[in-house]
Amino acid sequence: MKVLLVEDDAALGATLREALQVEGHRVRHAASAAEARALLTHDGPPDLLLLDLGLPDGDGATLLAELRRRHGFAVIVISARHDEAGKIALLDGGADDYLVKPFALGELLARMRVAWRHRGQAAAPAITHYEHDGWQIDLQAHRVCLWRDQAWCEVHLTPTEFALLARLVRSAGQVVTHRQLLADVWGAEFVEHTHYLRLYMGQLRAKLEERPGEPRRLLTEPGVGYRLVP
Template sequence: MSLCVLLVEDDRELRATLSEALRVEGYYVLAAASLADARALLANAGANGGVHIVLLDLGLPDGDGESLLVALRQGRGIPVIVISARETEDPKIRLLDAGADDYLVKPFPLGELLARMRVALRHRGTATERAVTRYTQGDLLIDLRAHRVQRGGEDVHLTPTEFKLLARLVRSAGQVVTHRQLLADVWGAEFTEHTHYLRLYMGQLRAKLEADAADPRRLLTEPGLGYRLVESED
């Protein structure tokens, strides 16, 4: 299952932008707009493998994010990166002393955030790898960062769910991804028994991406296990 990020950010536009960017990079994202939402998500995530890293804004509608940082440091080893518009030195020092793993001032480049997340996760013993975001095979091009799929030079329209499923397979191109992994990463941990979802959406993807959907050469079924996207030519 993908590493889980809890993003605590009250700015709706930034929250949506970061959530989508993190999903493209292979993370499973829980997004909260307030301290109350964040606490509820943390409590519920424990039953599904837990949260691996927290991205924490400070100025939230129901309090300061610093209070959540203090709570996280009382018995939890989850890395926390503060993302804030506060540029002065004192808050940075105080929050780093309070246990924050890092502090990024808005606005920041996405690449820098991703790099700092990888460092923070490695320091806590969680292995990370750069996500695969580009795939080519024959006349098929998939660019996850650009949110583009082309076949024979023509754009292919995918629904949001079709794109999420294809993106998950791209990130493990050449490897079998089990039914449970796909269902958990695309639909959520509570859907791991709904294998009929996979049959339906894989059929739709094959109709759009295969020369012959009845005889797939790219999106392969591994009987009793899951599905595999053939290895990229990149």
């Protein structure tokens, strides 16, 4: 899902962005109301807005009221404010849910799924761990290990290699098209650059497959895309 995160706390914003990306969501992060408006203009409306209230250039409640006049996407308020009257006012004003900081990531993800479900969109929990035939991949820990010489050996991947592998893990067993991979890993402006895929898939196979020229797990679907054996 396409998520717009409006949060002025840089550390929390970075943590949430990375966690949501691990779950497979496309995340844009704005640190102010003005930046959020600019991203909406440039990227279009998201599927869901995560909105902090205490922004440096205004109150999130004002931004919520402004956006509700023009957009119908789901909105979850994330705030340290916990007064009941304020919560009720925001929920009546167009928020789908209100989550008080600090909160657990699992609860946020569950509430996001509920908000999408209420709009007729299905969003199942993402696959974040893959273990099969001598491979262990943990997307949350950014860790890839292979069983070699009677021991687990960690394999170093570049950020792009890991992002490509993670996208295949989240759809293990399914074919992911060239365009989907290019858009999700490199960005929508790179959907015609299929040579990127050939290069990085070759690097992944060299690091992970026993016989890179005869891959058993990272498979090519000719003319379509790639598939990770489930």
